[in-house]
Amino acid sequence: MLGIIGAMDAEVSAIKSKVNDKKTTSAAGTEFVCGTIENADVCVVQCSPGKVNAALCTQMMIDKFGVTRIINVGVGCSLSDEVVIKDVVIASDVCEYDIDVTALGEPKGFINGLETVKIATDSALSDELVRAAQSCGKTTHRGTVASGDTFIASSTMKAALSEDFGAICGEMEGGAIGHVCAVNNVPFAVLRTISDGGNEEVQLDYPAFKIIAADISSSIIIKLLKKQKAQLSLNL
Numbered sequence: 001m002l003g004i005i006g007a008m009d010a011e012v013s014a015i016k017s018k019v020n021d022k023k024t025t026s027a028a029g030t031e032f033v034c035g036t037i038e039n040a041d042v043c044v045v046q047c048s049p050g051k052v053n054a055a056l057c058t059q060m061m062i063d064k065f066g067v068t069r070i071i072n073v074g075v076g077c078s079l080s081d082e083v084v085i086k087d088v089v090i091a092s093d094v095c096e097y098d099i100d101v102t103a104l105g106e107p108k109g110f111i112n113g114l115e116t117v118k119i120a121t122d123s124a125l126s127d128e129l130v131r132a133a134q135s136c137g138k139t140t141h142r143g144t145v146a147s148g149d150t151f152i153a154s155s156t157m158k159a160a161l162s163e164d165f166g167a168i169c170g171e172m173e174g175g176a177i178g179h180v181c182a183v184n185n186v187p188f189a190v191l192r193t194i195s196d197g198g199n200e201e202v203q204l205d206y207p208a209f210k211i212i213a214a215d216i217s218s219s220i221i222i223k224l225l226k227k228q229k230a231q232l233s234l235n236l
Contacts, residue, residue, distance in 0.1 A: 001034075001041040003067035004221060005057055007049045007173050010211055011074035014218035016044050027060055034065060038225040043067055047173065050149050051096065054173035058180040069125055070181055070188040073221055075213040076145065076171035077152050077198030079162045084194065085209050086216065088138045089169040090129045091145040091190035093118040096175035097161055098148035108164050111179065117165070118144060119178040122187035129191050132224040138193075138216065143168035145190050147175030152198040170198055193217045 006012035016022075019042060022035035034043040043065045047057035054072070061067045076089065083089060095109045095118045102108055109117040126142075133140045146167035152158060161167050174190040181188035193213035196205035 001043055001065065001067045003061040003065070003070040004042060004044045005047050005054065005061070005070060005072050005173070005177060006074045007047055007054070008074065008214065009046055010214040011217060012044055012046050014215065015073070015221055018222060019044060027064060028056060030057060030060075032061070032065060037222070038228065040225050040228060049172050051147060051173065051176035055176040055180050058177045059184075062180070062184050062186055068186065069122070070177060070186060071125070071129070071221065072174045072177045072188065072190045073217045074171065074173070074192060075195040075210050075217065076169045076192035077158075077196050077202070078168070078194045079146065079158055079170050079198055080143070080168040083141050083168050085196065085205060086213060087194045088133045088140045088216065088220065089145060089192045089194065090126050090133065090140060090142055091121050091169070091174060091192070092126070092142045093120045094145050094147060094175040094178040094190055095119070095165050095167065096148060096179065097146045097165060097167070098150065114179070114182055119175070119182050121178065121189050125187055125189040128224055128228070129189055129220065132227055133191075133220045135227070136216075136220055136223050138220070141168060145169045145171060145174045145192060147171055147173060153200065153202040155199045158198040169194065191217055191220060
């Protein structure tokens with residue numbers, strides 16, 4: 001079963017509307033919608049913004065619903081001049097930029113237990129997302145997605161995340177989802193469509209483009225599932 005996690009309703013509502021034979025289950029104040037899309041078993045959830053909300057939903061998906069792969073879908077900000085609004089970023093890896101044990105001699109973002117700063121996404125699932133995005137005609141980038149419990153709206157912070165982590169996109173959930181998936185050995189991928197530049201213009205850009213960006217991300221997920229169905233039919 002494929003788990004699909006988005007933070008906001010706009011990021012998952014279109015996907016939920018495509019679920020057939022749906023069954024809705026409430027757990028920890030969150031609704032999980034399970035069923036099929038294009039004959040693929042899926043479980044879709046709106047986790048609400050932030051790393052704790054994302055981690056909580058990810059672990060419940062694994063424990064309660066038996067998902068075997070997870071995609072985090074939604075919008076994010078650009079941390080690179082080469083990545084612009086309405087571009088798509090497929091994470092090669094994720095990091096949690098607000099973990100800081102540098103006082104103990106570790107690098108910024110070092111995750112105790114995993115003993116790393118960056119968590120690699122699943123290459124096969126990520127490649128499928130790239131192909132789906134490109135078939136939707138979207139400009140697509142691969143690179144590090146940086147997550148933290150701060151809405152990025154500062155040129156200074158943007159520059160720091162780019163310099164410290166080499167990140168090209170920032171958001172608030174992917175790193176936590178990757179963290180939980182890594183300790184559970186569950187393949188995961190992160191898809192983000194850019195809604196803003198992560199700078200002082202965010203109060204203008206984000207409200208104007210967040211729905212457009214969320215719709216792009218949702219359309220790519222639907223395209224992915226259609227392509228998987230087509231490939232399965234060819235193999236039968």
